[in-house]
Amino acid sequence: MTAKRSITVIVNGECLTGEAEPRMLLADFLRDELRRTGTHVGCEHGVCGACTIIIDGDAVRSCLMFAVQADGAEISTIEGLATNGEMHPLQKLFSEHHALQCGFCTPGMLMTAIDLVHNSNDHSPGAIRIGMSAALCRCTGYVGIIDAVMEYARQVHGDAAVTGDETGGGRNDG
Amino acid sequence: MDDSVRRESGGYIGQSVPRREDKNLLLGQGNFVADIQLPGMVHAAFARSPLPHAKIVSVDVTAARAMNGVCFAASGDDVMAALPPINGMQVVAPQGWRDRVDTDILIPDQPLIPNDKLRYVGEAFALVVADSRYIAEDALELIEPDLKALQPLPDAESALVDGAPLVHEHLGRNVAAFLHAKKGAGAEGLEAASHRLKRRFVHHRYAAMPMECRGVVADYDTRTDTLTIWSSTQVVHWVRREVATALGMPEERVRCIAPDVGGGFGGKGHVYPEDILVAWLAREIGRPVKWVEDRHEHILNAAHSRDNIYDVEIGFDDDGKILALTSSFLVDSGAYTPVGAGIAGNSIAHMLGPYHIENYETDCKVVLTNRTPNAPYRGAGRPEVAFAMERSVDLVANHLGLDPAEVRFRNMIPPEDMPYEVGLTYRDGVAMIYDSGDYPSALRSALAELGGLETIRQRQKDALSEGRYLGLGLGCYVEGTGVGPFEGATVKIDPTGKIMVATGACPQGQGHETIFAQFAADMWQVPIDDVFVTVADTGHVTQGYGTIASRSTVTASGAIKLATDEVHEKVFAIAANLLETAETDLELRDAGVGVKGVPDMHVSYRDIATAAKPGWGHQRPDGVVAGLEATSYYEPPTVTWSYAANATLVEIDPETGQIAIEKYVEVHDAGVLVNPKLADGQVKGGLVQGLGGALLEELAYDDHGQLLTGSLMDYLLPSASDVPPLAVIHQETPSLLNAFGVKGLGEGGAIAPPVVIANAVCDALRPFKAELNSTPVRWAEIAMFFDQNG
Amino acid sequence: MKPASFDHLLPTSLHEALEMLNTHAPDARPLAGGQSLVPMMNFRLARPTVLVDLNRISDLAYISDAGDHLAIGAMTRERTIENSGLVRTATPLLYDATLHIGHLPIRSRGTIGGSLSNADPAAEYPATVLALDATLVAQSVRGERTISAAEFFDGVMTTTLEPDEILTEIRMPKAPPGSGSALVEISRRHGDFALAGVAAQITLDGNSVTDIRLAACGVGPGPIRLAESEMILRERGLSDDALAAAGGAAAAATDPDGDVHATAAYRRKLAGVMTKRAVGKAAARARQSA
Structure with missing residues (x-):
């Protein structure tokens, strides 16, 4: 030691x-x-x-x-994330979109999403899906998680920023 | 939440009530086993076998025990001298099942730490306890095992070879269970069929893989001779039972709590050696002991699942009507079978799915090998039979040149035949009767969601003319849910008038605290926030069973209702006394009891609770005993039958074999949905696990019994970018078996995807007459069809 | 899964780091981003007794324009490279490669020098520097030397760096005007190491290829320069036949191992497909930029 x-x-x-x-x-x-x-x-x-x-x-x-x-x-x-007991908007969206079940992956999901939405330049649905693939969830199938993060991106950057094709779906560029 | 949801609809059941579980989890205030820190706590770690099959010559823990910071070390000898093995049959099949399914069962007990031989890679041979997990892992490196490698039995077929070494010598064979069941004329039914096909289907090994690994904290209190165990488990009452048995304590002196549990999916659905060992260590050492399984341990040592081989023969007529089916299958059970023959029992019962098939015969061997023990995982024997059955249906269609959808419609049980007597026995010992449902409607809806069969077929044709390969995959299943033997619940009215509910259910993310509050709020006609729900704590319900097998919504709601009915009787009697009126004039309303049609005549639950108290000044009528609480056990008559039709459209990349899933649809029926949003989440989560099993996840062993996928770098869980657009449509055909019309739905989603993907790929490759009859579906194999066909 | 004990040294200058490494070699290892080393340590498959942590040496993190090439400090984070406008315009292949590395939180820590020194055969950066003939600068207490990318990699997870040397700078030649580039790979999930990947940079004159550089990852003990494929395309242009031949030559040039994720034969086949696709994508970009 x-x-x-x-x-x-x-x-x-x-x-x-x-x-x-x-x-x-x-x-x-x-x-x-x-x-x-x-x-x-x-x-x-x-x-x-x-x-x-x-x-x-x-x-x-x-x-x-x-x-x-x-x-x-x-x-x-x-x-x-919360201030004075008031949930952060992303936390509220996670609850609204049923983006958590057991909640074990939730801390990583939230922190990944915060960085992704605030610090990356590409807010297209495809980029959000790829970005969120940095953290694994075993319960939700990611449906609520992606919905919540996209909604959060819209709140932060406006509807126009969060448009475009939702690629992903497991496709590589190969 | 406010009361408005309930007032609009007349009840909480059926409403997507927001989860009460979310807040703590979102604020980072959850409490998982790994989060528990007690004064003086020490940390356990296990030395695990690097060999699949080895004789233990000796294990020397002296140096580890002497290391600075280590307070305890034990070999298998030490443990075997102190503790009995775990009973091999944690679940005992009822006599009714054993009477009606031919069985020959020899289940080995599982030593907590063996001292004779090691039977799989990852089985513990020693343990240490130290001031930190870091030091404990240092100490493990000082343990010197002298292991003599024995010939490994790397899979089920090798274990069945004549003269193969035995995994458990005292059993005299490598088969833990032979099972056999028959319907109609059985195999003889094949003879009347004008067409017969024979195929082998292989369903590979994968596992629950919750994001939280397992973990146990135990604390022993000398003064009260009481053990408290916090375990990441789905079955707190089983843990209590096994710990009490092993340690020679009354069950009442052992309390097991599952705090927040980070997913289970069956993988935490039985008692493991560590549950007992950590409890024992806490008593032995006199300090709280914590063991948090790491991911590598989890992959090696937590139960695996699936891993079946099916030999199927199917007989059918010119119209595609299936006349008979036989199935002979092997379950690679690994070194132990903690849940006995339960998985195989499920497989036998679910093979025929939604189809009317007169003749069926099946036999099974549950085979012991040098793999990690196999236990139920989401689906538990159903994905395997769904794969065999639904591939077979497609093969029938291809053989006759019919559309696979059409063959399904021709064989499905029509809704007017419900309830439908199957002609087999469920593993609860009761004759199987599908209680309700409309199977053809589910399949029609699934096809419609993809644009309709004709449109899909046209799109395929058009695509093919451009050199693009589209495939439609279908898959249907039925699922017995809400299985017994029982569930327990305690319902109380607190002196404050609040409704207290405790059940033996042990959630791992399902949202039980929310949905059981919905049930209770409706039963008591109170705002949902007046209901307090406790789950997963043996200290709150005397007997419980746990959350496995898609059972809790059905069984715990049943128990809550029975207990509530009992308390209702007293509440009405006392209210009648207080209001000086007849019970028949009373109704539950506004968090109390009122006289029908007389708004002012009302007493609150708080007043009733005060009146019900024992002692001076109570206001109970004669013959009503004190207290407002009841504990009841619901013993379901048999299972409720959920079902689903799945459909997907995929496109294959002819150069790489990659599969692009355009959309995946499941039309699911679990009867009345208590909370549609949560139900939807269960099905979608299950679907993605099924897709993981179909395409990514694999516990691969080499020919020497070594696991090749011991990290999450190699065991590939689906990530967000692997998920195609999902559509889940719920049919709601109420069950006839319970008061709420509910059925179970936790597992369903995971059942169909492997076969649906395989069927879709084969459909896309129809020009090559390609067949994929094993999982996982591999790109390389798909690409090969293109290579071979130029 | 806790690492074995080690001593942690935290130099703040390169000079200090080189001294430390020299003193403690061969048991010391430099720690860059740690995204490969730390997992190995957690599994106790790597157990250095001394870590010389380079993360506080601010002088090793830079991207600067050096005329015909970009000079990139070895401790530059992958995320910084991804966000660099300079990289995107001057060495677009490096940008493309970066997007394929793991996930954002991995790229937050991972460094270009760490990735190259780790020399994982499936990683993207080794193939990228090999394709571009980048120059790598190594330093030790004995002085500085430059190593061509072709001479840097030396088998599976092995480089020609000496135990007392640290990779300090990567000199990435700028893409010629009018060229196009692409790194195309196939992996089982997004962010996983490639089953096969190809880095391509191409300069066109009409339909003829005036310069082409190709290197593959994931299909051999290290990155593989696809010289034969380059020659075919230089000589025959970008016809379907030539692309097919280049793909075939790429497959033949590889030396993959099979594992649970893909057989050797499948990886070899994919190398051919990825070659065609990388060239196609790079050529399309070249035409766009022309």
Whole structure:
């Protein structure tokens, strides 16, 4: 074992300090050390996306970063989306569109969608579907998730931005 | 939510009431097993077999036990000395089924950690407990197993070869169960058929793969001699039973809670060794113990499913009328069969689907091999028979030059024949009767949703003339749902007047807290927010069964109704006393009881609860005992029959063999829908799992019994971009078997897609007379047909 | 699935990083984006005892116009490349390749230098740099050297980098005016590694091909330059016959292994199909830009 180090991060605007061995995954640090368990761990090899959080503006897999790498970083997680108990518009849309069943993938879905809708240039339905394929859901068949994220994109960018062909459907460009 | 939904419609049942589960989950305030942190908690990890079949010479845990940060380590010897194996039959088939289906069953018990030999890759041979999961995994590396590789039995056929080594020597054979069933003249019925076709159908191995792996936390309280277990399970009462049995404790002193559960789909539908071991460790060590399965462990060790081989012969006349069908099939059960012959029993019962077929005979071997144990997963034996049956129907059509849709219509049971006696026995021991439904109508609607049969066929012709390959795939099934033996519910009126409901159902995302509140709110005529629902906690319902087998909507609603009926009686008696009127003049209204036609004459449930209290000052009439609560058990007479027709239109890329799904339709009937939005979500989620099984997901083993797909890099779950446009249409033919007309629907969606996709591809490749009779449907195989046909 | 213990070193300059790597080689590994290394560590299939974390070396993250090529710092994130207008116009093949890498959250962390150094045979960047004859710059305490893309890859997940060297810069030749490019691949799901993929850059003069560069991924122990296919198309133009022949030559040039996702024969066949499609798409883009 290697000695623990003190790590300070800003999580949802709150400055938090904890201790971590170099090998501690950021996801574990958030959940077990800082007790922010809203972020979930589903595969620990970067495929399922349940642990997706936003670090310094970009969505990343928190199971593929070590806590020591995040020292000083600004992190947003599912717990920070609501304000004063009022759900974020995307959270409301997830509920309205039945975009969650068991809710385990939900933290990764929400954080992926936030980054996708706010930071990418292409808001076509096809791009949203491809973008949301970064996180896996086993319950919903993605129907409600895609509907909710498209509706959110319309709220943020206007109806005109969210148009075009919905490609996807498993097709590669090959 | 406000009361307006109910007032407009006269009830909550049938309304898409928003889920009460959503808020916590969306705010990141869910509470899954992995989220539980208790003071002094330590972490377990398991050393797992790298070999499919091996004799254990020795396992030395000394170095691991001595490691800094490790508080406990045990080998199979240590565990076997302390704990009995899990009873191999977690579900016992009723005598009625055993009497009417020929069976010869030898189910092996499952050691919690074996000390003689290892029977699949991933089976545990030792465990450690440490201050963190990180340290526990370090300690696992210090365990030195001396394992002697034995000849592996990598699949069912190799296990049946004469002289093959045995997976469980004491059984004397590699067959856990022989089953046989017959309808009409059985195989002899084939002789009268002017046409006969024989085919082998192979349904590959895949699994539930919930996004949350399994996990258990246990805490033992010395003072009260009580164990509390939090398990990511679909069956808390089974866990309580098995833990109590293994640890020699009264069931009342073991409480099992399934907190938020991140999907189950059957994979968490029985008790696993870890459920018992973690509970034992907590008592043994005297500290709370946590084990969270990682994804690699989950893929190796959590139950797999499907993995069947069917040899089918079908006899039919010139018109495509099916006269007889025989099916001889193997289930690769892996090393243990935690749910016994249940999957095979389902397969036997569901083979004939929505068709009237006079003669049927089937036999089955449930075969023990060196694969991971096989247990029910969404569909549980039905996708496999649907594949065999619905491919066969297409083959009949092709053989006669008829449209596959037409052959289906000619063989379907017409609605006027409902209820329809099948002539077989369900695994609840009761003669099978399809209770209600209109099968042809479902198929007509599915075709219409794709543009209508004629239009589709014309489009195919036009496309073919441009060198494009379009295919129509059809697939129908029936599904026995709401199976017994029972479900329990406790209904109380709280002193505050609120309605408290607890059931043995254990949801994993279905929205039970919402739909059972809908039921109870209607039964009590209260705003839905006055109903508080507790699920998945043995501390709240004495006996329960759990959420498996598309059963909870039917069985838990039945139990809630029985308990409610009982409490209603007391409520009316006490209200009559308070209002000084006859019970017959009373009705439930406005969160209480009122005199019909007299708006002012009303007492609230709160007042009634106060009147019902035991002790001084109660206002119960003579003969009414104190308290307003009842616990009841609903024992369904037999299953309700849901069904569906599926249709899809695909286009094949002739160069790569890729399949583009233009649209996928399921017309589904689960009787009265309690919450249409949630029902829709269940069916669509199931469909996408079925598509995953058809096209992406595969637990592939090599010839030496090694699993080749041990990560989510290789076990491919469908992602958003793999999902085609889905259309789900609900027919609502009420069940005749229960008060609400409901049927189950959790599994249905996952049943048909494999065969529907295979049929669609074969239809597209009709110019080549292509047949795809195994899953998954592989692009490479499709591309080969084009290569071979220039 | 927790990584074994290691020591984490966090240099803030390249010089410091090279010193660290030199001190701790051969047990030390540089950590770039970590999107391949960390999963391997979580499975304990990789267990370096020292990680030299390059993520705080801001000098290694840049995209600059260097006349005939773009100079790209090795620690430039794939996401930065995807969003770079300069990349999109100067080296559109690199842009196309980037869109095929994993998913957005992977590209947020993944770096071009990390991907190339990891040298996964199914990855898109190795084929891209090979097709474009990019130059790779490596540094160690012993100094700097440049390596041609053709000499950089050395079998499955192996490069010719020495244990004390770090890939620091990638020099991507700019696409000639009027050229077109495309990376076309087939994978089982969006974002998965390719079963077969082909990177193509083509310059046309009317219907004749004046320059063409092709490289395949996913169909051999490393990226494969499709020289034979290039020659066929240069000599015979873009007729259906020539494309078919180029596809056939591409298939013949590959050396795929079979696995659970695709047999070797199928991958080989796909290499031919992807070659035709990549050339077709690149040529269409060349015509558009002409």
